[in-house]
Amino acid sequence: MLDQPLIKVILLAAIVVLTAMLTRSTAGARHQAVRRLFLIGFVVLAAVAVLFPPFLTQVAQAVGVGRGADLLLYGLTVTFLGYVAASYRRLRQMEQQVTTLARELAVREAVHRDQHGR
CATH class of the missing domain: 1.10.287 (Helix Hairpins)
Structure with missing residues (x-):
């Protein structure tokens, strides 16, 4: 160290x-x-x-990757793709929630206008 x-x-x-x-x-x-x-x-x-950088190289070689840096890059790439997929999923859920809320608000406003004669 x-x-x-x-x-x-x-x-x-x-x-x-x-x-x-x-x-x-x-x-x-x-x-x-x-x-x-x-x-x-x-x-x-x-x-x-x-x-312990040599340990990462040993692990990399044990799983068939030449260098620890390459293994780290592969791991980060997979992690990034997982993050992108999870973010996309959350974004889609939020879009659906906003759409539902906008529809509910529009219906409430229409009902309110009908009840008050506007």
Whole structure:
């Protein structure tokens, strides 16, 4: 751990800050629990990758990837695609909610206008 100590401190600090930012959410309890479990796993894996880079290379070679950096890139690519898919799903749900609310509001306004003779 004594080689390149500055970058390791910077990367570990970034991981801690990102972890703190990601744990702040108002989602439901079950969703929040799953999210925190994944987050704990991410933190552990990120810390191991920062503190012990040769271990990441060993894992990469064990799964058939030449270098640890390549394995990390593959993992980040898969994670990014998962994030995009989850974001798209949430966006579609929000669009449906907005559409439902807009329809309900339009019906209420129409009823209100009919009742008050406008």
